[in-house]
Amino acid sequence: MTVLDTGDKRPGIGTDAAEGGRGGLADPRAASLTRRTLPRQVPWAIAGGGVLLTIVFKLTLDNWALAVFLAGVIFIVALSAVSWRFEDARRARDRFATSLISTTFVLAVLPLVSLLGYTIQRGVDKLTPYFLSHSMRGVGARDDTGGVYHAIIGTLEQVGLATLIAVPIGLLTAIYLVEYGRGRLAKTVTFFVDVMTGLPSIVAGLFIYAFWILMLGFEASGFAGSLALMILMLPTVVRSAEEMLKLVPNELREASLALGIPKWRTVLKVVLPTAFGGIVTGVMLSIARVIGETAPLLLLVGLTQSINTDPFSGWQSALPLYVFDQNHAGNKFAEERAWAAALTLILIVMILNLAARLIARWKAPKAGR
Template sequence: MSHASVSTSGKRRGELHGARLPKWFPWAAAAGSVALGLGISAAAGLESSIQWGLIAAALFVLGTYVIAARVEGRRQAKDRVATSVIWVAFIVAVIPLASLVYETVKRGVKVLDGYFLTHSMGLVSDTEPGGGIYHAMLGTLQQVGLATLISVPIGVLTAIYLVEYGRGKLAKAVTFFVDVMTGIPSIVAGLFILSLWIIILDMGYSGFAGSMALTILMLPVVVRSTEEMLKLVPNELREASLALGVPKWRTILKVVVPTSIGGITTGVMLAIARIAGETAPVLLLVWVTNFINTNPFSDPQGSLPVYIYLQFANSGGSGAAYDRAWAAALTLIAFIMILNLAARGIARWKAPKTGR
């Protein structure tokens, strides 16, 4: 073996088994980057926290690579840089979410109490304190519930057809239209139901009209998520069931769907979260009322998204209406969070148990 090959192999072994940076190095690098970012921002007269944050992130990635390359070698340095970029991206994604939740909770708890949840606006004007969101909360629950009752059976059965039976031009056409519906703006769905249900059929404003528009928005999400979950079920399970003489429909009902029920439930909850905050179709089809309407099939009905929009629009950035808007927003976030927690519980309860 030549001297050059020996030195090359020794260098590679040195890169693989050489010196290692301590475990606390990433934290020290992050702290140093933040300090340098603040110092550079102060020296340059930058007042935006976003600017010094970006400077600190760039220094963190660059500093990690330089120090790791000198101590551990370029191969390990590249690995550390990739890890650093992932952490920076994670922090950039979490900070806006955390600040949103913090701001909503801080402003929403001012008027969020039992009275606020159990009373409607009634005769309370936007400039007066008092009132509540009971009428809007009831309307949202009914409208989203009706949309879920319509879209979930249709969406799940459509996904089962596409995965288990769909072949040929019909399946391709269904897939194409599902893809097209995924990108439909909410206002377009509202205008379609408005022209068909209210203008042509003259059925009037109602919560059910809003539910039909929400169904259009929810249906493609349910179909797509359910379809992907069904594709993850191993074919061996289907083949084993069919080999025992079980009909295909019973195999789907007893084997395929229970195996993927966790993912299907999660997809349904994502679809519900997608439509729970829609404002445009509800404003077009359900209209506005400050009174309690428990019948979703007749007359205008309140809803949380429209309530938030109207209260904020009429508040001028302060006052009782402004506080009510934030409290309603906090209630809507809590509603979606409870739905997701319930979905996780149902998915874990219904998931197939595997013995050791």
């Protein structure tokens, strides 16, 4: 019996194609995936060269911002050119996009880092336990004494009252817009929230001054300042909470409702705990937005050098007011106090953010519960 050989003997078909990965003819598409790539050290070496160029440009031009910008442009062009020469066009485009994003991120972070570093440099020497535990009562222009204790109390009380008012109102508004809001009323609320987002702080201060002090006859106090800060906090709280609630999967709501749980209880027990971390982050953003405001407090709080723990009666200082006052005092001791108070304000914001992150992580839903 004769056995017919039906195997295809064309090149690249049959046996040769099967052996393509073992020395035969390979698929060109597979070969394109194994082209040369730059070693990992090359981008870092080019970045190191960019740092050296930054130093050279700084010494030559005496301008940090221009030096960093020029070094960043050279880094992007150099990395893209090297990738184009030793890799291929697709990888070169990817390197260009990656280096552009990385450089712009560095350019965006540098002002923040430089501001923080300069504030620490100018204010750390004055930031002592004595400075944090004494007020400015009885301190003269030539006295290298006094502290910021009265301003810390004022800031914590004013921002705390504003938060106690703004967070419930903002959270309930966000819940209404996401869970219940349909129709003209929801659109109207959204419109006014958008308008309030861009509201200048002095306008909020003037509104509270006209309504609370001129119309109702109340005196300037820490609580009046809290009302202005509350107006500035509201849109941030509403918008951040609204976006976090929208991220909660609808399947969770549907599963809860399918078990016969009422809508309000589903929101309270399912939706809010799931979005808790994001809501806390939004609240901290709103606090950071208003804790450094000066203009409304100049109109509504007054300025005192003594300790006042009652935000509902009498003038009360605050850290932004303290910095403003010491910066205009016109002596070297006041300038040191101003920088130390600014550093204190930054530290308070950092501590509050850290505490909020820890609380959010502690209260976040855990797998298996």
